[in-house]
Amino acid sequence: MSSADDLAFVPPWNEPSEQTSHALFAGDEGGLDPAARRALVVLLKNPFISRQSHPQEFKSLVKFAAPIRSRLNDMFLNLTLDTEREVAFKSQAQPETSERFPTLLHATEWTREETVLLVYLRAQAHAAAASGDPRTYVERDDLMEHLAGMRPPTATNQSRDAGHTQRAIESLVSAGVLVGRKDADRWEVARAIELLLPLETLQTLLAWVRSSAVDGDTPATPILPGAPPSIGEVPAPPVPTVTYDESDTLL
Numbered sequence: 001m002s003s004a005d006d007l008a009f010v011p012p013w014n015e016p017s018e019q020t021s022h023a024l025f026a027g028d029e030g031g032l033d034p035a036a037r038r039a040l041v042v043l044l045k046n047p048f049i050s051r052q053s054h055p056q057e058f059k060s061l062v063k064f065a066a067p068i069r070s071r072l073n074d075m076f077l078n079l080t081l082d083t084e085r086e087v088a089f090k091s092q093a094q095p096e097t098s099e100r101f102p103t104l105l106h107a108t109e110w111t112r113e114e115t116v117l118l119v120y121l122r123a124q125a126h127a128a129a130a131s132g133d134p135r136t137y138v139e140r141d142d143l144m145e146h147l148a149g150m151r152p153p154t155a156t157n158q159s160r161d162a163g164h165t166q167r168a169i170e171s172l173v174s175a176g177v178l179v180g181r182k183d184a185d186r187w188e189v190a191r192a193i194e195l196l197l198p199l200e201t202l203q204t205l206l207a208w209v210r211s212s213a214v215d216g217d218t219p220a221t222p223i224l225p226g227a228p229p230s231i232g233e234v235p236a237p238p239v240p241t242v243t244y245d246e247s248d249t250l251l
Contacts, residue, residue: 035064036061036067038056038060039061039064040071042054047089048087048190048196049061050085050192062081062083065079065081072090077093077104080195086191087194111167113165113168114168116146117172118172118177118193121178121189124138129194136188137188137189138187139185140186143165147161147165147168148165177196
């Protein structure tokens with residue numbers, strides 16, 4: 001072939017396949033693999049995800065951790081991925097200067113009773129792990145008994161207290177801390193609680209619980225790392241504020 005022919009020759013152009021371009025709809029300019037997109041959406045919608053709660057999405061999150069983290073960083077969010085505990089959650093990035101970042105996340109406080117249950121569940125999970133049991137289970141009756149034992153002698157409205165306890169349990173089931181149905185009598189404690197309540201935070205909360213009566217009316221004041229929960233920028237209070245984050249798309 002002559003040099004002129006070489007200049008004139010243009011190799012045939014093949015339109016990129018959908019798999020290569022990751023285009024899923026007209027005008028789609030997204031660069032993430034479809035599985036990574038689904039994992040990102042689930043992560044944004046939930047307080048946390050785990051291999052237990054979202055096995056496929058968690059697998060994709062581990063595989064595509066770098067580009068998913070990049071997308072979260074674009075939204076001023078961080079990704080915490082613990083492959084040992086098989087848990088992941090997002091949290092608000094904190095600026096290194098006095099500048100404040102816009103946030104998609106809301107900080108939501110746990111009630112006093114939810115806080116007491118969180119401390120109890122974290123202690124149970126720690127005890128199970130110390131004995132070599134990787135899974136922790138709790139009974140409804142045990143949770144109710146524990147809360148009843150934390151009430152002051154002046155708490156005599158048993159009907160109201162039972163309602164607070166039921167709502168606290170349902171809240172922890174909805175958040176994924178208790179794994180199972182809301183109307184169940186036994187649940188598994190999500191391994192994510194080890195990240196949501198690290199030991200140093202647990203010690204602070206234990207001191208707070210022991211010095212506070214559980215009346216169920218006043219929100220607790222302590223703060224957990226974001227899970228989505230999605231922690232927004234919340235100043236550290238004098239008393240620990242147990243919170244969990246939730247994104248706008250979820251609420």
